[in-house]
Amino acid sequence: AQTVTQSQPEMSVQEAETVTLSCTYDTSENNYYLFWYKQPPSRQMILVIRQEAYKQQNATENRFSVNFQKAAKSFSLKISDSQLGDTAMYFCAFIPYSSYGQNFVFGPGTRLSVLP
Amino acid sequence: KAGVTQTPRYLIKTRGQQVTLSCSPISGHRSVSWYQQTPGQGLQFLFEYFSETQRNKGNFPGRFSGRQFSNSRSEMNVSTLELGDSALYLCASSTRGQLAGGQGQFFGPGTRLTVL
Numbered sequence: 367a368q369t370v371t372q373s374q375p376e377m378s379v380q381e382a383e384t385v386t387l388s389c390t391y392d393t394s395e396n397n398y399y400l401f402w403y404k405q406p407p408s409r410q411m412i413l414v415i416r417q418e419a420y421k422q423q424n425a426t427e428n429r430f431s432v433n434f435q436k437a438a439k440s441f442s443l444k445i446s447d448s449q450l451g452d453t454a455m456y457f458c459a460f461i462p463y464s465s466y467g468q469n470f471v472f473g474p475g476t477r478l479s480v481l482p
Numbered sequence: 483k484a485g486v487t488q489t490p491r492y493l494i495k496t497r498g499q500q501v502t503l504s505c506s507p508i509s510g511h512r513s514v515s516w517y518q519q520t521p522g523q524g525l526q527f528l529f530e531y532f533s534e535t536q537r538n539k540g541n542f543p544g545r546f547s548g549r550q551f552s553n554s555r556s557e558m559n560v561s562t563l564e565l566g567d568s569a570l571y572l573c574a575s576s577t578r579g580q581l582a583g584g585q586g587q588f589f590g591p592g593t594r595l596t597v598l
Contacts, residue, residue, distance in 0.1 A: 401586050410485075411572065411589040457525065469515065469538050470587060472525040 368393045370460050370473035378479040379448045386433075387443045387476045389458030398462045400434070400441045405475075406454040414456070417441065448480045484509065486575050486590035494596045500561040503593045507554050507575030513537075514556040515587065516548060519570040528571075531556050560595075568597045 370391045379385035391400070398419045405411040417425045417434050425432050429449075433442045445452055458473040487506045495501050507514050516528040527540035531550035548558040554575075560567055571594075574587035 399586075403586075403589075410591045411574075413586040413588070416586055469527045469530055469540070471527075472517075474524045 368395075368460060368462070368471050370458050370471050372456075372458055372473035372476050374476045375474070376477045376479070378481055379445075380481050381448055381450060383448055384444060384446045385448055385478065387445075387456050387458075387478065389441045389443070389473055391439050391441065391458070391460045391471075391473075393439070393460065393462065395462040398460060400432075401459040401461075401470075402430070402432070402441075402443045403457045403459060403472075404452075404454045405457065406451070409454075411457070415443065445478075450480050450482060452478060453480045454478060486573055486588055488571075488573050488590040488593050490593060491591065492594050492596075494598065495563050496598050497563055497565060499563050500559065501563060501595060502557055502559045503571055503573075503595075505556045505558075505573030505575075505590055507556070507573075508588055511575035511577055511588070512554050513576045514550060514554065515574045515576075516556070516558050517572040517574065518542070519572055519592070520568075525572070528558065563597045565597050568595060570594050 372389050400417045402414040403411050404414045415425050415427045415430050417432055424434050429446045431444045455475045455477050457475045459470050461470045489504045513532045515530040518526045528542055529548050530538045534550045545561045550556045570592045572592045573590045576587045
């Protein structure tokens with residue numbers, strides 16, 4: 367079975383500082399996609415960043431970047447220059463590349479609070 | 483393009499009743515997935531529809547069912563509601579089924595169901 371683990375249920379960070387959210391996953395697949403989704407309080411879930419497992423280069427989207435360690439099955443999210451609007455639940459998600467008929471597997475989430 | 487829309491946004495029902503939730507995917511997306519989100523269980527996959535066919539199903543009882551129409555709009559139905567069905571029900575759409583995981587899924591705002 368494929369699983370996604372987020373070991374930090376809650377985190378907090380001061381505005382303008384950097385924070386890293388952890389995610390590990392378990393799979394026997396070699397090709398897959400990984401994602402970080404953000405769900406602000408009472409708002410819609412949105413895609414933050416994605417990573418293709420066959421690419422060694424870590425994905426970056428503005429202040430968001432990942433540290434993808436395929437051998438360790440680790441996929442952490444770094445948020446630089448944290449802003450109040452980054453306060454949200456963050457979900458790590460996984461889907462195999464040859465996934466027809468399979469589904470996304472989500473981690474339990476990390477609640478991030480950005481403090482003024 | 484318009485995003486994923488879900489109706490209604492809020493719903494209050496009593497035990498034993500049934501409920502139907504609706505989801506309209508992003509134009510051109512033919513895959514629609516449904517998730518149940520609760521504080522205790524996190525995001526749990528219900529089922530996925532692609533081209534009017536259920537492609538994958540999560541571990542939920544038969545009281546949970548769904549369907550997809552030719553225009554890709556989807557409905558999910560919960561019969562004989564239980565208190566534990568109170569949750570945020572999220573719909574997500576994507577292209578080419580879950581196989582297009584590389585694009586990620588695009589989520590709707592959810593329907594918050596309260597069962598009294």
